[in-house]
Amino acid sequence: MxxxxxxxxxxPLDRAIVLILLAGAxxxxxxxxxxxxxxxVVAEQNGRIVFAAPLDENRTASxxxxxxxxxxxxxxxxxxxxxxxxPLKICMGMGEVSxxxxxxxxxxxxxxxxxxxxxxKRSHDLISY
Amino acid sequence: MRFTRPIxxxxxxxxxxxxxxxxxxxxxxxxxxxxxxxxxxxxxIEASGKDAERxxxxxxEAFNEMERIEGLMSPRRPDSDVARLSLSxxxxxxSPETAEVIDLGLDVSAASDGAFDMTxxxxxxxxGIETESPRVPSPTEIRExxxxxxxxxxxLEGTRVIKTDPKVAxxxxxxxxxxxxxxxxxxxxxxxxxxxxxxxxxxxxxxGDKGRPxxxxxxxxxxxxxxxxxLILGETAVVTSGDYERFxxxxxxxxxxxxxxxxxxxxxxxxxxxxxxxxxxxxxxLSTAAFVLGPEAGLKLLEDTPEVEGxxxxxxxxxxxxxxxxxxxxxx
Numbered sequence: 219m220x221x222x223x224x225x226x227x228x229x230p231l232d233r234a235i236v237l238i239l240l241a242g243a244x245x246x247x248x249x250x251x252x253x254x255x256x257x258x259v260v261a262e263q264n265g266r267i268v269f270a271a272p273l274d275e276n277r278t279a280s281x282x283x284x285x286x287x288x289x290x291x292x293x294x295x296x297x298x299x300x301x302x303x304x305p306l307k308i309c310m311g312m313g314e315v316s317x318x319x320x321x322x323x324x325x326x327x328x329x330x331x332x333x334x335x336x337x338x339k340r341s342h343d344l345i346s347y
Numbered sequence: 348m349r350f351t352r353p354i355x356x357x358x359x360x361x362x363x364x365x366x367x368x369x370x371x372x373x374x375x376x377x378x379x380x381x382x383x384x385x386x387x388x389x390x391x392i393e394a395s396g397k398d399a400e401r402x403x404x405x406x407x408e409a410f411n412e413m414e415r416i417e418g419l420m421s422p423r424r425p426d427s428d429v430a431r432l433s434l435s436x437x438x439x440x441x442s443p444e445t446a447e448v449i450d451l452g453l454d455v456s457a458a459s460d461g462a463f464d465m466t467x468x469x470x471x472x473x474x475g476i477e478t479e480s481p482r483v484p485s486p487t488e489i490r491e492x493x494x495x496x497x498x499x500x501x502x503l504e505g506t507r508v509i510k511t512d513p514k515v516a517x518x519x520x521x522x523x524x525x526x527x528x529x530x531x532x533x534x535x536x537x538x539x540x541x542x543x544x545x546x547x548x549x550x551x552x553x554x555g556d557k558g559r560p561x562x563x564x565x566x567x568x569x570x571x572x573x574x575x576x577x578l579i580l581g582e583t584a585v586v587t588s589g590d591y592e593r594f595x596x597x598x599x600x601x602x603x604x605x606x607x608x609x610x611x612x613x614x615x616x617x618x619x620x621x622x623x624x625x626x627x628x629x630x631x632x633l634s635t636a637a638f639v640l641g642p643e644a645g646l647k648l649l650e651d652t653p654e655v656e657g658x659x660x661x662x663x664x665x666x667x668x669x670x671x672x673x674x675x676x677x678x679x
Contacts, residue, residue, distance in 0.1 A: 265383055305479035313571075321382065323389045330384055342577050343557075346587040346621055347549035347566035 256318040256333035259297045261290060263328050273297065273316065273333065283327030290322075290331060302327060379403050383410050386417050386524050387477075388548030394535055395542040395557075405538030409531040409545070416530055419445050420523040422468060422516075429517050433468055436513035438502075446506040448519060448526045452632055455522075456498035459636035459648055464608040466496040468516025476604045481595040483602060489611035496608065525586060525631025528552045532627075545627075552584040552627040566591075568618035568660050575660060577677040580623060586630035588638040589619035607639050616641025616662055622649065623656040623672070633657070642667045 228236075261269035261281055269279050271292060278300065279290045286303030296314040302324050309324035318335035377399040382391045392409055396402050419442050422429045428445040432438065441449070455463045470492040475481045484492070495512030502509040508517075524547050531545045532552050542555035553561050560579045567573035568589050578585065590613070594603035607614040620638035624630040633655060637645035642661040649657040649669050658668040658676070668676060 262382070306477075319380075321389055321391075323384065325384055325387055325389075328384055330382055330389060332382060342562040342564035342574070344544060344546050344551050344561070345549060345564040345566055345574070346551055346585045347589060347592070 255295065255335065256316060256320070257335035258333070259290070259292055260332050260334055262330045262332070273335075281329055283324070283329050285327045288324050288327050288329050297322065297331060297333065299324065299331075377402060379406050381406055381410070385410070385413050386421070386527060386547060388524070390531075390548070391544075391546045392531065392535075393544050393546075394540045396540055401538065402540065405535055405540055408538060409534040412530045412534045413527040413547075416444060416523065416527040420448065420519045420526075422518060422520075429519055432508055432510070433516040435510070438507060438509040440507050443506055444526070444530075445519075446503060446508070448522055448628065449501065449508060449517075450503055451628055452519070452522050453498060453501065453503065455629070455632040455636055458652065459633075459640060461498050461608055462639040462644075462648075463521060463632050463636035464497065464606075465517055465519055465522070466498075466500045466515045467606055467608060468518040469514065470496070470606055470611055471518055471520070471604075472516070474602070474604075474606075476595060476602065477593055481602070483597055493608070493611045521588075521635040522628060522632045524548070524550055525584070525627035525629070528584070528627035528631075550584075550586040550627060550631060553580065553582055555582060565621050565658060566619070569664070574679050575619070575666060576658060576679070578621075578623065578658075578672065579675045579677065583623055583625065584627035584630045585621065585623050586627060586634045587619055587621040588634040590617070590638075591619075605635060605638050614639040614641075617645065618660045618662060618664065620645055620660075621658045624652075625654055629655070 256273050259271050259273055260267055263283060269281055271277060273292060273295050276293045281288050281290060288302040289300040291298055291300045296316045298314040299309040299322055302309050304324050304326040309322060312322050315322055315333050318333055320333045322331040375397055376395055378393060378395045379399065379402040380393045382389055390413060392406050394402050394406050418424060419428050421427050424430060428441040432441060452465045473484045473488055473492045495515050500511050500515045528545045528547050528550060529552065532554055535543045535554060542557060545552050551563060560581055563578045563580055563585050564574040565576050565578060565587060567575045568591055588605055590603040590605065592604065594601050603613045605614050617638045620634045622630040622634040622637060624633065633649065633652065637649055637657055637659055640648055642659045645659050646667050646669065649655050656669045656671040658666055658672060660666045
């Protein structure tokens, strides 16, 4: 009943303002939500971009480095190294990345994979490890 | 339509002005972020300033400088100072940069009573932890690899490094990366960059600030996605040495790459050691030394070193930190 009373007391301008504020909040929510996920997968070798693709399209890419082939998989908005001809396979153990700024690297095969997109809001600037 | 709610209009206009200003971000600051594979790791440089083209050029110069340092100090490059030094029976002339690194390394070696050791090249080759076929050597092999090693095995006369034992193989793995980071920061500073970070595989140096202190997460030694703590820092360097970086497992035992020079086996008192110092080269060497010494002696070393702070996670998972870090740490 209180809601009905409130609605009765609102002028058309009040209603317009409420609508504008709600639309603003929805837009902000949409943009912040999108910022958490990356948009593109970019692979570099020796500073040169050798592969780029949207993160939301499933695909597999074979990238050739000095040691042979490294296979990159993009599936369900996540990228990971499926197989690699490097000796220790550390790149395969790095798991999946999906957020802007995250990296996969196969150092022996000279391959760097980066997720690009709007920066994510995090609790820290960098991680020391 | 009558204006019956003037206060709402004022609030709305203020909110609109605020969001518009935020969106326009009127100071014109540009940020360049680039990554390269150098020194066996991913190096990321982020630099902010007014002129994007100049920033980009300066970041390229910083990467080039790191690559030059790698060429001087990588044991895998046959013409590097380090490779030549290891092959030479009595020592050799090195570049001023390599001499500077060895000089600082000898200081940390002395302060840590030999826990930081630049003469473990043969021992590292023996274990082969960073190779395809690592193995646990026999006690006899370890004894032989340690023969002649230690801080007394190297001496510096100007830019000439003297070896007291011909077999000694020099390894600057615990210090060269920090030096390269410092050189990159120097190049960025010379290029007029006021706000930047250089992150070489988690070894970090910070320049300026973003209008607020930097927040540096310290990786949890046993949870790759978790943080042990977050440090609130100004313009400084942060380096962490951990037993999770490079290791292999044999018969259920983890053998990592940070050796205790006293035993020739992986140091067992710590899981990780993080050092905050003015330069990355000092933080790099001290983090290795503190890791080897463990929470008790390692913490004392850090407390006794001027303008240095740190956090050590012991083998039991408990963290200790220097008094100067208290108030600058957030726990998860």
